[in-house]
Amino acid sequence: MDPRHPGDAGTTTHAEGASGAARGPSVSAHVDTFARDHLPPPDQWPELRFELPELRYPGRLNCAVELLDRTVTRFGAEWPAFRTDSGPAWTYGQLLDRVDRIAHVLTGELGVVPGNRVLLRGPTTPWLAACWLAVLKAGAVAVTVLAQQRPHELRTMCGIARVTHALCDARCVDDLVGAGVAGLRVTTYGGDAPDDLLPLIAGAPDGPYPAADTAADDVALIAFTSGTTGRPKGCMHFHRDVLAIADTFSAHVLRPRPDDVFAGSPPLGFTFGLGGLVIFPLRAGASSLLLEQAGPRQLLPAIARHRVSVLFTAPTAYRAMLDGVDGHDVGSLRRCVSAGENLPAATWHAWHTRTGLRIINGIGATELLHIFISAADERIRPGTTGLPVPGWEARVVDGSGESVPDGEPGLLAVRGPVGCRYLADARQREYVRGGWNLTGDTYVRDPDGSFRYVARADDMIISAGYNIAGPEVEEALLRHPDVVETAVVGHPDEERGQVAVAYAVLRPDAPRDAEALRAFLKSELAPYKCPRRIVFLEALPRTATGKLQRFRLRAAAGDTPADGTGVPRAGRPE
Structure with missing residues (x-):
């Protein structure tokens, strides 16, 4: 069955009519059919779920x-719809x-x-x-x-x-x-x-x-995410998908009100920000404060000035705001949402102690547009991500797609009203398996049904809520004439969760000038992708067959060898 078209009620593969009756294939309004023509083949789609009545959208939307x-x-x-600091x-x-x-x-x-x-x-x-x-x-x-x-x-x-x-x-x-x-x-x-x-x-x-x-299944947006290969993946989302994220996470977990004022740090180029600062407030009839500069130093005074009640930002920002929160009036806040990286229990408790507010943790993905596991109010368990959002299902599976017992780590698999549809990208087969979306995260399901984050299952570096594909940074570094080979991995960092560290091998007569390499990278990449540290090596650790051993670089710290088995000593971090 073509997953754009109707299936049985409750476990459908396409939007149905307002009455719930199955209808025929939709007629696209697109004159330029490029997006629809480059959707993944039907057999590579995840199973879509429309069990909630509010998700059964009309065919024209x-x-x-x-x-x-x-x-x-x-x-x-x-x-009021949109507020600013400048008018x-x-x-x-x-x-x-x-x-x-x-x-x-x-x-x-x-x-x-x-x-x-x-x-x-x-x-x-x-x-x-x-x-x-x-x-x-x-x-x-x-x-x-x-x-x-x-x-x-x-x-x-x-x-x-x-x-x-x-x-x-x-x-x-x-x-x-x-x-x-x-x-x-x-x-x-x-x-x-x-x-x-x-x-x-x-x-x-x-x-x-x-x-x-x-049509409800006409492509409305293409959001780009970087995969572990470094080549961006275009995630195609339909008109109905835009409403579905508001009618699941926002409506059932966040529960906004028309008098709410939303604000946050993620830009609209991230679906976390697009949902939290535009889609959710508009769907609820609320207003949103749109800030050009929205770091921790700007957020705290803005909350006080505009009486912000709903805040979207990353764990890094909540940690950074802890020291300044006592000097600002945050009494208007009633909802704080965290996503983009794992929220440590210590950060949750520290924020709760300082403000009395219980952070709503969540995991989302560009492939699925927004948050699909979360919890609010009395259902929050600090240290866990939460429960499947109403309208979504989740499980933890092994490499063959079979569910693992509670308490055992495995791959997070989810399905709901939105699914991964890469734009003409062979990696669709990696993300969607057996009708489920595999997010690339390792999770544990606890006996009470809560889902607990363990680690990323791939080479993505998550730093202060930003996804950084190491291979993409490597490609940029290799465009510098002095760089012979390089590897970029994530190292643990107390403030940012992880930081990107670049290991570089230079041509023999090249100066070890980390600042020059950083300046070069800033002309090639967005600043958040640029490594915090550059370590110069004589050679990268490889197997006998030449395969790069990233795990040994991740284990290295500063100029200390990862172990005693011949990993090249990292020179002085620059």
């Missing part, structure tokens, strides 16, 4: 209309007007047709969020990337997704232009160019934009 137009109808146009709040009515005007410009002035991929790039601002909504409303596919990403990274992602258009904050357009993507039409916003988006929308038609009549 535009998620931007559901998030914005329907919310205006429910709560009114004067309710008055945008009301829902103002947001709707600006989104409709951007959509008019996209399909009129810029020639975007349903199904075209539109790159979105900029700091976290209401304009970036409005552009995202407008792209979806126009039936195009949003590809939101980080403002930090460099030309090489942008060029790769644009090539994979065959991006045709881009809306980019004028302050960070240089790297996008420098990427030299053939045929890419770049439109800035917030600048002084004569064809800047903001003057264009001022002349756009008044009144509602007729939203594209998208």
